[in-house]
Amino acid sequence: MPSALINVPKKAKRGDVIEIKTLMSHIMETGYRHTASGDVVPRDIITSFTCRFNGTEVFRADLYPAIAANPFITFFTTVTESGKFEFEWIGDKGFSETAQASITVE
Amino acid sequence: MRIALCIALLTAMAGTTLATEIPLDQRRSGYSFMSADTQAMQDEDTANPGMLFVLDGEALWKRKAGAANKACADCHDDARVSMKGVAAHYPAFEKTLGKPVDLEGRINLCRADHQQASPFAYESRELLALSAYVAQQSRGVPIAAGDDPEIAPFVEKGHALFIQRQGQLNLACANCHDDNWDKKLAGSAITQAQPTGYPLYRLEWQSLGSLQRRLRACITGIRAQAYDYGSPELVELELYLMTRARGMPVETPAVRP
Numbered sequence: 001m002p003s004a005l006i007n008v009p010k011k012a013k014r015g016d017v018i019e020i021k022t023l024m025s026h027i028m029e030t031g032y033r034h035t036a037s038g039d040v041v042p043r044d045i046i047t048s049f050t051c052r053f054n055g056t057e058v059f060r061a062d063l064y065p066a067i068a069a070n071p072f073i074t075f076f077t078t079v080t081e082s083g084k085f086e087f088e089w090i091g092d093k094g095f096s097e098t099a100q101a102s103i104t105v106e
Numbered sequence: 107m108r109i110a111l112c113i114a115l116l117t118a119m120a121g122t123t124l125a126t127e128i129p130l131d132q133r134r135s136g137y138s139f140m141s142a143d144t145q146a147m148q149d150e151d152t153a154n155p156g157m158l159f160v161l162d163g164e165a166l167w168k169r170k171a172g173a174a175n176k177a178c179a180d181c182h183d184d185a186r187v188s189m190k191g192v193a194a195h196y197p198a199f200e201k202t203l204g205k206p207v208d209l210e211g212r213i214n215l216c217r218a219d220h221q222q223a224s225p226f227a228y229e230s231r232e233l234l235a236l237s238a239y240v241a242q243q244s245r246g247v248p249i250a251a252g253d254d255p256e257i258a259p260f261v262e263k264g265h266a267l268f269i270q271r272q273g274q275l276n277l278a279c280a281n282c283h284d285d286n287w288d289k290k291l292a293g294s295a296i297t298q299a300q301p302t303g304y305p306l307y308r309l310e311w312q313s314l315g316s317l318q319r320r321l322r323a324c325i326t327g328i329r330a331q332a333y334d335y336g337s338p339e340l341v342e343l344e345l346y347l348m349t350r351a352r353g354m355p356v357e358t359p360a361v362r363p
Contacts, residue, residue, distance in 0.1 A: 003161040007152035021150075025158040028312070069312035070155040 006087065008101040012079050016105075020051065020059075021074040024089050024097065030065040046091035049073055054083040063091075079105050126284055128298055134287075135302045135354060136362055139295040144309070148361035156238060156307035156359025159231070159314045163239025166232060172223025178236070181220060185243055193241035194249050194356050197345040199257040205338060206260050206345050209237045210316060228335035234314045238305045241358035249302065249356060252349035264346025267339060273330025279343075294363070300351040301344065303360020314359065317344050 007021040024046065031043025043065060051059040059075045087099045137145060151157050167178045167185055182188040197206040200215070207215060213236050214225035226233035252261050268279045282291070283299035290296060304317040311319075318340045322332040333339040 003158050005152045005157055005161070007150075021152050023152060023155060023158065025155075025162075068309075070158060072153060072155070 004087070004089075004097060004099040006085075006099050006101045008085055008103055010102075011104045011106060014080055014105050015078060017076050017078050018103070019074060019076050020085065021072070022049075022051075022087055022099075023070060023072045024049075025070055026089070026091065026095070028063075028065070028067055028069045028071065032065065042092075044092045044095075046071060046089050046095060048088075048090045050088045050090075051075070051077075052086045052088075053077070053079070054081070058085075079103060081105055128284060128287070130353075133300060133351070133354060134298055135300050135357065136297040137303070137357060137360065139297050140361075140363060144361055144363055148303075148357070154307065154359060154361055156305075156314055156361060159235045159238045159305070159307075160242050160359060162231065162235035163237070163242075166236050167239055172217065172221030174220060174222045176221050178216070185240065189240045189243040191244050191247045191250075193237075193244040193358065194247045195251055195253070197251060197257075197341055197348065199254045199260075201256075206257055206341055208317070208341050208344050209241060210318075211336065211341065213237060213240070229316060229319055234305050234316065237316070238314060238359050241305065241356065244356040245358060246355050248353045249348055249351050250353075251345060252352065257345065260342050261346055261349050264342035264344070264349075267343050268346055273325070273328035275328045277328040279324070299347060300354055301347045302351055302354050303357035303362070305358065306360035306362055308362050310363065317347070 003025045005023040009018050012018050026046050027044060028046065029041055029044040031040065031045075033041045035041060045065055045067070046063045049059075049061045049063060049071070050057060058077050061073060063071060082103060082105045085101050085103065087101075089095070089097045137148065140148075147153050147155075164185075170177045170180075178185070193209055196212065197208040198212070199205070200207045200212075210228065210233055213233065217223040217225055226236075252258075271278045271281070279299065282296050287296050287298045301317050301320075304320070305314045307314050308320075318335055321340055321343055322335070325332040
């Protein structure tokens with residue numbers, strides 16, 4: 001039951017620099033650990049995070065096994081018009097989650 | 107005679123090293139020992155990974171389960187109202203069992219009795235999520251465990267365990283958490299062991315964990331045999347710690363390093 005927490009300001013002035021914070025539920029299993037019987041625990045991580053604003057990509061990150069569980073990704077962007085941020089996390093074992101948040105630019 | 111004197115002297119010394127309970131006005135949550143960065147992570151709900159479990163718990167609260175096909179919400183309705191302050195009173199005395207149960211135990215009793223569902227395993231994501239969701243409704247409420255007069259003997263048992271030296275290192279909980287909480291151990295703060303934020307997100311665990319998990323980790327740390335999950339000893343220790351923290355506000359889901 002993956003869930004995401006998104007923090008995007010509801011309102012901003014045109015041209016403002018805003019901070020976006022995202023938290024995604026994921027175990028981020030590195031693939032380097034072994035069970036007690038010696039079997040490798042298969043890698044299960046998020047590999048890619050993308051943020052689009054009104055369809056245009058504004059931020060992208062590739063994730064690797066050293067990143068902690070429940071990745072917390074924050075970044076800054078500017079806004080010139082009202083619209084919708086769409087977030088997408090893609091990972092191993094067919095992991096694919098999306099979330100969205102709207103902002104009003106005054 | 108000389109041996110007897112030695113024993114008497116050693117006993118007296120052992121007595122003094124365990125005699126210092128933390129004065130009420132000096133009690134501090136583990137929060138106050140953390141770095142500003144970790145505090146910020148706990149303070150903001152969209153940065154606190156424990157909130158991911160709370161979200162899952164909210165979904166579980168409404169999900170029907172078991173042969174009775176009932177959800178928690180079918181009996182308890184809105185948790186934000188019905189569960190406010192509840193976790194601050196746990197572990198609580200369970201009359202039918204004649205012993206205290208902690209919040210996780212209470213949830214599993216509810217599942218067995220009212221939902222006719224199988225109990226969740228200790229430290230399973232489901233049990234952690236539900237107990238985090240329930241306990242989060244008590245955020246800011248002062249801890250009030252141990253009110254019930256029937257529970258007093260169990261608080262005493264928990265206290266006895268707390269001051270009992272054990273393991274290869276021959277340490278009691280009190281040796282660190284009553285006597286040396288203002289010092290450091292291998293660079294990390296020794297805290298007062300105030301259980302204000304459980305279940306809490308430990309960065310070391312990369313997950314939410316229960317107070318029982320924390321206690322078992324500490325017991326393993328002093329190289330003693332850890333009690334099993336759900337054992338009476340762990341519940342009594344939880345109970346004593348909660349009475350020791352009476353009046354301190356609940357922080358669930360807390361973040362700890």
